[in-house]
Amino acid sequence: MQPFQSKTQGNLMVDQATILVIDDEEAIRESLTDILEYSGFQVLAAEDGKSGITLFEEHKPEIGLIILDLLMPGLSGPETLQQLRLLDPAVTILLSSGYDEDEIAQILDGTSAGHSNIHFLQKPYSLATVVSITRSLLQKA
Secondary structure: OEOHHHOOOOOOOHHHOEEEEEOOOHHHHHHHHHHHHHOOOEEEEEOOHHHHHHHHHHHOOOEEEEEEEOOOOOOOHHHHHHHHHHHOOOOOEEEEEOOOHHHHHHHHOOOOOOOOOEEEEEOOOOHHHHHHHHHHHHOOO
């Protein structure tokens, strides 16, 4: 897993990228969607991993970043991450969890090792931080 500052997103321009938010907590999902839209991003939101994968398949060319909650019922965050990476190994993913980075590494069991396009954001976080990280990850190289 890389710190969010170290990765830029391919050739997508910040204002053209769509953000896919996958989080089972309605308040978090809606807050993220609202602040990202207010900040000028197009946003798609899914309440679980299965819905998130479906949205990704339908909108893959537009999606520049996925914000993925790791602890969700049903299709878990790690399972969702694995399926998303099968669909597009190059997609940039910002993992979000209340666990710290070491605990996340154990949960993922090496899934993200060596992948510079997988980043981590520990909850709780400010919405301003999410916007800043999102812009950083999407900036043109």
